[in-house]
Structure formats: C-alpha cells, structure tokens
Amino acid sequence: MKIALLRPFLFACIGALSAGPAAADMVSKLIKADLAKGERVFKKCKSCHTTDAGRKNKSGPNLFGIVGGAVAASPNYKYSKALIEYGGNWDLDRLDAFFTKPKSEVKGTKMGFAGLKKEADRVNLIAYLNTKSDTPIKFDAPAEQASSAETAQEDYEFGVLFDAPGVEETFYACGACHSEMIVAQQGLTRNGWEEMLEWMVDEQGMSEIDEPDYSVILEYLSTHYGEDRPNFPKPNNLNQTKETE
Structure with a gap:
C-alpha cells in the first residue's frame, strides 16, 4: 500500500x-x-x-x-x-x-x-x-465516509451517563481514570461536586480541568447527579451496559 x-x-x-x-x-x-x-x-x-x-x-x-x-x-x-x-x-x-x-x-x-x-x-x-x-x-486518500444512516446507528458511547449537554465533556474527563458508574453513584450537591473535583486535583493527582469544560461538567453533574440522583441508571440500563462490555 x-x-x-x-x-x-x-x-x-x-x-x-x-x-x-x-x-x-x-x-x-x-x-x-x-x-x-x-x-x-x-x-x-x-x-x-x-x-x-x-x-x-x-x-x-x-x-x-x-x-x-x-x-x-x-x-x-x-x-x-x-x-x-x-x-x-x-x-x-x-x-x-x-x-x-x-x-x-x-x-x-x-x-x-x-x-x-x-x-x-x-x-x-x-x-x-x-x-x-x-x-x-x-496516508492515502480516505475511503468514502459512512452514510448518515450508518452513523446514526452507532452505539451510544457515554455508557450509563444521561444524554444531555455536558455528557461528552464529563464522560471523557472522568472516564480517563474510572468508570462512569462511579460518577452516577455519587449524588452530590453542587458544592459537593466542586469539593470532589478539588479533592481529585489536590489529593489524587488529577490535572485541573480547563474552562469552559470545568463549568460545563460542574453544571452537568449538579443537574443530573445531584442529591436526588434523578438520572441514576435503572437496572435494565445496567444490564444492557454489561452486555455490551
């Protein structure tokens, strides 16, 4: 080639x-x-x-x-x-x-x-x-891109995380070190998430998350994984996740 x-x-x-x-x-x-x-x-x-x-x-x-x-x-x-x-x-x-x-x-x-x-x-x-x-x-010229229909059929790539603005930034920032399930289990207030992110940097060696990603991630976590955990994954979603792993 x-x-x-x-x-x-x-x-x-x-x-x-x-x-x-x-x-x-x-x-x-x-x-x-x-x-x-x-x-x-x-x-x-x-x-x-x-x-x-x-x-x-x-x-x-x-x-x-x-x-x-x-x-x-x-x-x-x-x-x-x-x-x-x-x-x-x-x-x-x-x-x-x-x-x-x-x-x-x-x-x-x-x-x-x-x-x-x-x-x-x-x-x-x-x-x-x-x-x-x-x-x-x-490299040589790329082959034709997949059709829009094929692209639409791709698997959801953010695991158990709720699909909403900020999910991509959250998945990639947190998924570098642990599964997204750990994120979904927390159930913290906004201040709690801020303290968690600070602790990860100060005590666990995580690099600081740059803006605007930090604000996007904090908003996503506090909205969808607050104390009441409105989007905690249901058992059937967990089973589907395990089957695709």
Missing part, C-alpha cells in the same frame, strides 16, 4: 512503522480513521497530557510527535524506569498495544489509564495524534 510522506527523509521512518503484516493492517485502518472522533477520544487523555508543540508536561508528558517518535522523549518529564527500558520508537503496533492496556504492554508504567477496549477508538486516536507533529505521516 503506497504511503505518501510529507518529508523525503521520513521514508526510513515509515518503513519501520509499516513493517510486517500487523502494521500493514493498522495502516489500512488508519487510512479510514476519523480524526474528529480521534480528537473526542483524546478528551479522555487531556486531563493528563498536552499535544501541541512546546506545551508543558502535565501529570503525563506532552505527546507532540509521539507517532513514530522515540519512547520517553518529552523534555523535562520524569518517566518511569519501566518505560525508559521499554525504549525504541512508538511504531503503530506498539501504540495500539499500549493504548489497549498500558500496564500489560509496559509493566511498571506510571500511567494509571486502564486503556481503550474499542479498536476503532485506538485507531482514531492514533490518527489524531499523528496530526500533532512537525512531520505527520500522510
């Missing part, structure tokens, strides 16, 4: 990325990746990571240039010994394996994220991160 590169000297790099049948299969999937969906998936990561060039590290390293780049390469970030020893480059297959289950791919990594179960989420995320580079890999 022909792959066009933005810079001639990257032929050697892409050769490493696409070597072997597994990587070739990943390339074929990346050609069809949805960058907008990849950016949405990254919302699970942005509480700990930045992606733009020159941005500071947060609780996790800056990810600019990660696709095809060296492992543990973000300046001034203290990586775990395990990741440093993992070494090498972040080729497509390694990224896919790491994003699937970080602690299995790199035993001893500091990253607490559980991973992305859905292959489509991983592919879209890798494609999105590929754009965050001075020398992104340019």
